[in-house]
Amino acid sequence: MGISRWLASPCLKRLGLTVLLALAFIVASPVKADPGQALLADLADASPRQIDAAIEAIVDSGDPRARDWLDAYGNNRLSRNKNTGQVVEVLRNVGRNWTIADPLTGDNLGEISRRELDRVNINNAIRGKLEGVLAMLDLYSDDPEVQENAAEAMMGKVNNSVVNPLNKLLERDLPGPVRNRIEESVAIYQLEQGDSQARVEAIDVLTGSLHSNARAALNNAVAGDDPAAAARAKQALVSIEQKLQMNRVAETLYFGLSLGSVLVLAAIGLAITFGVMGVINMAHGELIMLGAYTTWGMQQLLPGQPGLALILSIPAGFLVAALAGIAIERSVIQHLKGRPLETLLATFGVSLILQQLVRTVISPLNRSVTTPEWMSGSLVINDALSLTLNRMYVIGFALVVFAGLMLIMRKTRLGLEVRAVTQNRAMARSMGIRATRVDILTFGLGSGVAGLAGVALSQITNVGPNLGQNYIIDSFMVVVFGGVGNLWGTLLAGLSLGTINQILEPWAGSVLAKIMVLVLIILFIQKRPKGLFPQKGRAAEG
Amino acid sequence: MSIKKYVKLGLSALALSLSFHAMAAEDPIKVGILHSLSGTMAISETALKDTMEMLIEQQNAKGGIDGRQLEAVVVDPASNWPLFAEKARELLEKEKVDVIFGNWTSVSRKSVLPVVEELNGLLFYPVQYEGEESSENVFYTGAAPNQQAIPAVDYLKNELGVERWVLAGTDYVYPRTTNKILETYLKDMGVAEADIMINYTPFGHSDWQSIVSDIKKFGSAGKKTAVVSTINGDANVPFYRELGNQGIASSDIPVVAFSVGEQELAGIDTGPLVGHLAAWNYFMSVDSDANYDFIDAWVEYKGDEKAVTNDPMEAHYIGFNMYVEAVKKAGTTDVDAVKDAIIGVAVPNLTGGYATMMPNHHITKPVLIGEIQDNGQFSVVWETSSTVAGDAWSDFLPGSRDLIADWRAPLKCGNFNVKSGTCGASAGEQALADAD
Numbered sequence: 001m002g003i004s005r006w007l008a009s010p011c012l013k014r015l016g017l018t019v020l021l022a023l024a025f026i027v028a029s030p031v032k033a034d035p036g037q038a039l040l041a042d043l044a045d046a047s048p049r050q051i052d053a054a055i056e057a058i059v060d061s062g063d064p065r066a067r068d069w070l071d072a073y074g075n076n077r078l079s080r081n082k083n084t085g086q087v088v089e090v091l092r093n094v095g096r097n098w099t100i101a102d103p104l105t106g107d108n109l110g111e112i113s114r115r116e117l118d119r120v121n122i123n124n125a126i127r128g129k130l131e132g133v134l135a136m137l138d139l140y141s142d143d144p145e146v147q148e149n150a151a152e153a154m155m156g157k158v159n160n161s162v163v164n165p166l167n168k169l170l171e172r173d174l175p176g177p178v179r180n181r182i183e184e185s186v187a188i189y190q191l192e193q194g195d196s197q198a199r200v201e202a203i204d205v206l207t208g209s210l211h212s213n214a215r216a217a218l219n220n221a222v223a224g225d226d227p228a229a230a231a232r233a234k235q236a237l238v239s240i241e242q243k244l245q246m247n248r249v250a251e252t253l254y255f256g257l258s259l260g261s262v263l264v265l266a267a268i269g270l271a272i273t274f275g276v277m278g279v280i281n282m283a284h285g286e287l288i289m290l291g292a293y294t295t296w297g298m299q300q301l302l303p304g305q306p307g308l309a310l311i312l313s314i315p316a317g318f319l320v321a322a323l324a325g326i327a328i329e330r331s332v333i334q335h336l337k338g339r340p341l342e343t344l345l346a347t348f349g350v351s352l353i354l355q356q357l358v359r360t361v362i363s364p365l366n367r368s369v370t371t372p373e374w375m376s377g378s379l380v381i382n383d384a385l386s387l388t389l390n391r392m393y394v395i396g397f398a399l400v401v402f403a404g405l406m407l408i409m410r411k412t413r414l415g416l417e418v419r420a421v422t423q424n425r426a427m428a429r430s431m432g433i434r435a436t437r438v439d440i441l442t443f444g445l446g447s448g449v450a451g452l453a454g455v456a457l458s459q460i461t462n463v464g465p466n467l468g469q470n471y472i473i474d475s476f477m478v479v480v481f482g483g484v485g486n487l488w489g490t491l492l493a494g495l496s497l498g499t500i501n502q503i504l505e506p507w508a509g510s511v512l513a514k515i516m517v518l519v520l521i522i523l524f525i526q527k528r529p530k531g532l533f534p535q536k537g538r539a540a541e542g
Numbered sequence: 543m544s545i546k547k548y549v550k551l552g553l554s555a556l557a558l559s560l561s562f563h564a565m566a567a568e569d570p571i572k573v574g575i576l577h578s579l580s581g582t583m584a585i586s587e588t589a590l591k592d593t594m595e596m597l598i599e600q601q602n603a604k605g606g607i608d609g610r611q612l613e614a615v616v617v618d619p620a621s622n623w624p625l626f627a628e629k630a631r632e633l634l635e636k637e638k639v640d641v642i643f644g645n646w647t648s649v650s651r652k653s654v655l656p657v658v659e660e661l662n663g664l665l666f667y668p669v670q671y672e673g674e675e676s677s678e679n680v681f682y683t684g685a686a687p688n689q690q691a692i693p694a695v696d697y698l699k700n701e702l703g704v705e706r707w708v709l710a711g712t713d714y715v716y717p718r719t720t721n722k723i724l725e726t727y728l729k730d731m732g733v734a735e736a737d738i739m740i741n742y743t744p745f746g747h748s749d750w751q752s753i754v755s756d757i758k759k760f761g762s763a764g765k766k767t768a769v770v771s772t773i774n775g776d777a778n779v780p781f782y783r784e785l786g787n788q789g790i791a792s793s794d795i796p797v798v799a800f801s802v803g804e805q806e807l808a809g810i811d812t813g814p815l816v817g818h819l820a821a822w823n824y825f826m827s828v829d830s831d832a833n834y835d836f837i838d839a840w841v842e843y844k845g846d847e848k849a850v851t852n853d854p855m856e857a858h859y860i861g862f863n864m865y866v867e868a869v870k871k872a873g874t875t876d877v878d879a880v881k882d883a884i885i886g887v888a889v890p891n892l893t894g895g896y897a898t899m900m901p902n903h904h905i906t907k908p909v910l911i912g913e914i915q916d917n918g919q920f921s922v923v924w925e926t927s928s929t930v931a932g933d934a935w936s937d938f939l940p941g942s943r944d945l946i947a948d949w950r951a952p953l954k955c956g957n958f959n960v961k962s963g964t965c966g967a968s969a970g971e972q973a974l975a976d977a978d
Contacts, residue, residue, distance in 0.1 A: 075816070075916065076816070076916070093919075094848070094917050095847050096837075096838070096841070096847075115831075115834055118829070119921060121921075121923070122921075122923075123701075123913060123923040123924075124793055124796055124819075124913065124923075125701065127792075127817055128793035131793060212758065212761070212762035213762075215762045215763075215764075216762050216763060216764040216765075217764065218764075219762075219763050219764035223764070251755060252752070255751040255752050255755070258751065259749050259751070262749070356580055359580060364580075364584035364588050365588075365805065365808060366585065366776055366808075368808065368811060370811050371783075371811065376786070376787060377787060377789075378789065386789065388751070388784070390783075390787060391787075460780060460783070461748040461779075461780050462776045462779050462780065464585065464776060465584075466582055466776075470748065501749075502752055505752045505753070506752050506753075506755075506756055509741065510741075510743045510744065510747060510753065511742055511743065511744050514744065
C-alpha cells in the first residue's frame, strides 16, 4: 500500500516526467508521456467524492480508448499493481494468478498473483452514473443498434450536464425509436426539474409511455407539490394503467403457458411409463436429472460452445436416460410385474441410489449450465410486455416433443404394439408380438423423454442431485389429473395447471397457490376419479 | 455392520498398542463433526466437514493442543432433522467427543439443542441465523441478525437512497423471523406499510416469473426500490436468472442477499448478476494475508484450483481456533472449564481483524457488503468501521426487547428479563416445548 501511494504521489510523477524529459533530450526523439496514464491513475486514486470528476476528465479527453477504459472500470476489471503502481486491465480473474493487460497499449502483460493487485473500487451508484456516461457516448454512434441501446439506457439517467447535448441531438435526424426514447428521457428530467409549463409539456410526452421510469416519474409528480401537474399526471397514469391491464393479462397467460409446458415436459415421459404401461416409477425424476447432467457433461466436453452442446445434448440426453431406464426396467421392474406397491418402493430406492451416486461421483454441489446467448434475454413486445426467450424455447420444445410422441404412438408399428400390449397382453402375445421387447422399448421411450425434459430444465432451473425430487410429485399430479393413459390429457392438464397456478400466485402467494392447486385437484378427482380424459372401452377396466 | 465393528476393534487395538509405545502421550482430543454428507443439505455442509478436517490436520501438524493430538469423528445426519439429535447423542455418549462442530439449518440446531444441554456437550454453530436463542452449551460463530440484516438495510438506505423495500424469503423460520425484525426496524425508521412488500416461496422454488414481474411492478412507483432476499440455497439461481431475463439490472433494483455466497454462485453464470449485493462477515475476495493463506491451504487440501471458500467456513475457522485457545487457557478439555475459559478469548479472523467470544456466546464480526462480480466472487463495497457484537435477542421484536444473555457467573442465564429480573427456560427446553 505504502509503495503504491508513494509511486502515485505527485512528487514521483514529476520525477518520472523529468526522467522522461531527460531521456527525450538524450535520444532526441519526440517521446511523450501517454496522457491516458495520468487519467487512469487519477481514476484509481479518486476518493468517492472525486470519482465523478475523474470519469468526466476521461470522457472530456476525447481519447478514442476512453470508452474501453470506462467499460473495463464498470466491469470491475481495472486494478492497480501494488508493486509498480501501474493501472492494469484484468483479462482473466479466475484462480490464484490473473492475466493482465496494459490498458494504454492493449499489450498482454502475462500472469500475476492476485495478491499483487488492488482493485479500483466501483459500486452500484457509480456504475449507474457510468452507464449514463457511456450511453451518452454511444448516442453519437453510427450503429443504430448501439444508439438504440444507449437511448434505452439513458432513461431516468438524464441530469443537468447531459440535458443540453441531448436537446441538441434531438435537432439532428434520428431513427424513430431513438428519438422517442430521448424525448421521453428528457421529459422525465423536465418533469422532475423543469418549471410548471415544462412539466405540463413533459406529462403530455409521457402520457402514452409504458416504460417503468416514465410511470415512476409520473407517480412522483402526483405526489409532488405542483397541483396542476399532479392532476394532469394522475390523468396520464389512468390511461397508462388501462393499457397495462391488457399487457398484464397477456403476461400472466404467457407465464402460465411456460410453467405449463415445463409440467408437460416433466410429465409426458411418465404418461407413457405410468399412464400407458401402468408402472409406478418413482425414479422418473432422477431420469430427468440424468438428462440435465448430460447437458452439463456435454458443455464440459465442448467448452466455449454452449449452444452446440445444448443441441447435441438433445439426442445424448435421450439416449442416456433411455439406457438408464431400460437398465432399471430389466433389473428391477420386470421382476415386480403386477405388484404396484413393491414397484413403488423399489423404484423409490433406485431414485435414492441414483441421487447419492451423482453426489458421490460428480459432486453434491449444483453444476453450472451455461445458457447460450440466443436463449438469454427477452423478446420485447412493448415497454410493459417482454417474453423471456429461454421460456419461449421451452414452450416450443415441449410442443415438438409432444407432437413427436403422438406420432410414434399413433403412426408407427411400435406405437401400435404398445397399445396392443397394454390393452391385452395375453392376446397381443398370441398374435405374435414379443411383449417383453415392447416393454423394454416403451420404458426406454418414456425414460428417454424424461431425459429430454432434463435437457430443457437445465436451462431454467438448477442442475443438482435434487433436481428430480422437485418434479416427481408434479409429474404424477399432471398425469393423474389428465387421465391415466391419455397423452392429450397430460398436455391439457399440464398447461391448465400451470396457468391456474400463475393466475393464483400474484394474488395468493406461491405457497398458498400451490396448496390451492392441490386442493383443486383433490376435489376434481373426487368428482371424476379417472381424470380429465378417462379411457373408454375395454382398456378402462384393465 | 460387523465389518465396521471389526475395523473399530482393529483400530482400538492399534490405539492400545500405540499407547503402550508412548506411555506419556495422552488420549487424543475428540472433535465431533455433525454435518450432512447426503441429502439436500449436503450441497452446503460437505465443505464444512472438509474445512474441519483440514483445520484439525493443520493443528496436529503444529503439535496438537498442548501436546495432545486431535481426532475427527465424522457422522452423517443425512439432512434429516431428528437424525441430527440421534447423531449428536451418539457423538456425546458413545464416542465421548470433547466438542462438536456442526449443523446448518436452524431446525437441525433446534433438534440438537436438548441433547447437548442434557449431556452437557459443546457445540459450535457456524451459520448466520435468526437469533432469539442463547444456550449454555452452544457457541454461535455465525452472524445474528444485527450482524448482517440490519447493517445491510442501513447500507441500502444511506448509501443507495432506497425508500421502498421488497422482503423476499423462503418459507421457514430464519427468513420469517429476520423479516419480522426488518419490518419493525423499517417501520421504526418511518417507512410506510405500503412501501414494504413481503413475499415467501417454498424451498427449491424454481418458477419465479410472476414474482419477479411483481417486483418490477412494485419498483416502478417512483421511489428507489431494493430487494432484501432471505431466499435460501439453490432457489436463488433461477431467481437471479429470471431477474436477468426480465431485464432488472442491479442499478435499477439492487438485490441484497443474506444466503448467497461463493458456493451458491459457483452453480450459476454470474454475467447478468454483476452489481447485485450480498451481506456477510467474510468474502473469499477479501484482501488480507490471513485470507490468502487460508485459501491457498484450502485449494491444496481439496486438490482443486477452483475450490471456493465462504462465510460459514470462516466461522468454523474462528470457532475452531477459539476452542483451541480456550482449551489452552483452561488447561483441560473439561466442558465446564472450557465454557468459562472461552468467554473473552480473541482470535484472528480472515478479514484482518479479531473475533472475540462475548458472554452471550456470540462473537464480534465485521459486516461487509459485497457486489457480485462476473467471476463468481464478491467485491467489497462497504464495511462497518469496527466489529459488531452479536445480539442474541433482537431489539426489534416485542418479546425479546427486554431479554439479555450472559453466561458468566453469577447471572449464568441465556434469556434474563431485565424488567422482571427473572431467567426463562433454557434454549433446549424451549426447543422441546416448541416441538410439542
